[in-house]
Amino acid sequence: MNKQTLVIKLGGALIESDEALTALFATLKTFLDEQHRPLVLVHGGGCLVDDLLKGLGLTSTKKHGLRVTPFDQIPFVAGALAGTANKQMMAKAIACGIPAVGLCLADGGLCQVVQLDPELGAVGDCSPGNPALVHGILSQQFLPVISSIGITADGQLMNVNADQAATAIAETLDADLVMLSDVSGILDGKGKLLPQLDKATAQDLMEKGVITDGMAVKVKAALHAAETLGQPVCVASWRYPDQLLKLLGGAAIGTQVTL
Incomplete structure (x- = not known):
């Protein structure tokens, strides 16, 4: 039996649907x-951030699929992701009988985060860090539930894209990686599911504008993970629990993303 740690990135509108969350957990x-395999969850929560900022009368824009995060907005973004989203995930885990621990990227130095681009504001670039804390949590049979909020070496909160965060965490833990979102996988120009996607095909589809915005960020992260982990990365949907178990x-x- 494969006991290698499995990192699952959860995204999309999942957190807005209590029914979907219940089915997933x-x-x-x-x-x-059944598997007794170490499991780590990594999540975003863009929908919660959108709702919070809108309620506060603040606008939010994206650039190349990444949320522009002014420094005066990062406290709200961190509250939505590391607070509300993280605790909702934990609550559902606990309700389903799974003991969980809520973390962010900075806990135990799990990931190293620096500012990605001054034009994006408090948006972080994430790289592998120290696995010791998460290994310790897993050894005690807890499920780590990790939000995509990071902290730089000088103490600045940073909003990190959750796909990129999950990739860095999988690298840190030398784990398998599955990315789950609203869609069944990566689609070609005709809307057909691609069972496999390699780097050359991905570049071609991005150049043609078939893969854009958030999906382009996801594909780039998956390609990077496939390269650094030395194995395919799966992009699939959380919508069908029976398929998820398979x-x-x-x-x-x-879609299996390969080199």
Whole structure:
């Protein structure tokens, strides 16, 4: 049995649907009970950030699929992601019988974060860090639930794209990586699911404008992870718990991103 740690990135509108969250965590409970494999969850929560900023009368824009985060907005973004989103995920895990620990990228030095681009504001670039804390948590049979908020070496809060964060965490832990979102995988120009996607095809689809914005960020992160981890990275949907259980068991679901 493969006991290698599995990192699952959760994204999309999942956190807005109590029914979908319940189904997902029930599936993860089954997986943990049957496989006894170390599992780490990494999440964003863009929908919660959008709702909070809108409620505060603040506008939010994206550039190349990344949220522009003015420094005066980072406290609100951090509150939505490391606070509300993280604790909602933990609450659902606990309700499904999974003991969970909520973390951010800075806890235990899990990931190193620096500012990505001054034009994006408090948006971080994430690289692998220290696995010791997460290994310790996993050894005690807890599920780490990690938000994509980072902190720089000089103490500045940073908003990190969750796909990039999950990639860095998988590298830190030398783990397998699965990215789950609203969509069934990566689609070609005709809207058809691509069972496999290599670097050359991905570059071609991005140049043609087929893969854009947030999906382009996801694909680049997956390609980077496939290269550094030396194995394919799966991009699939959280919408079908029965398929998810097959995926976690090793079946080919969604899109396998390879070199």
